[in-house]
Amino acid sequence: MGHSPRSYNYAPRALRADAAAAYLGMGKTKFLELVDGGRLPSAVAIDGIRVWDRLDLDEAFEELKSSMSERRNSFDVIFGEKR
Numbered sequence: 001m002g003h004s005p006r007s008y009n010y011a012p013r014a015l016r017a018d019a020a021a022a023y024l025g026m027g028k029t030k031f032l033e034l035v036d037g038g039r040l041p042s043a044v045a046i047d048g049i050r051v052w053d054r055l056d057l058d059e060a061f062e063e064l065k066s067s068m069s070e071r072r073n074s075f076d077v078i079f080g081e082k083r
Helices: 017-023 028-036 054-070 074-079
Strands: 044-046 049-053
Touching: 017 028, 017 049, 017 054, 049 054
Parallel strands: none
Antiparallel strands: 044 049
16 A cells, blocks of 8 residues: 555655745745745756755745844834834
8 A cells, every 4th residue: 555745744845836835824926926036945946846945945934034023113213213
């Protein structure tokens, strides 16, 4: 009794664009926009199939979180708050 790759109980390492976008909680269009803008990693081509490494996505997400927390929001500017 064989198992298809989709029947395992662990997250795949390589994700196609739609799955990578879903993994990050966004739509495919926004995901590809962020990839094109260099804010998310580029795909790896394996025999012509473009996939994203889940671990690279995790790392990029952490970097995005850090860069967002370092930005000052409009209330900080209005009230002169410093970080």
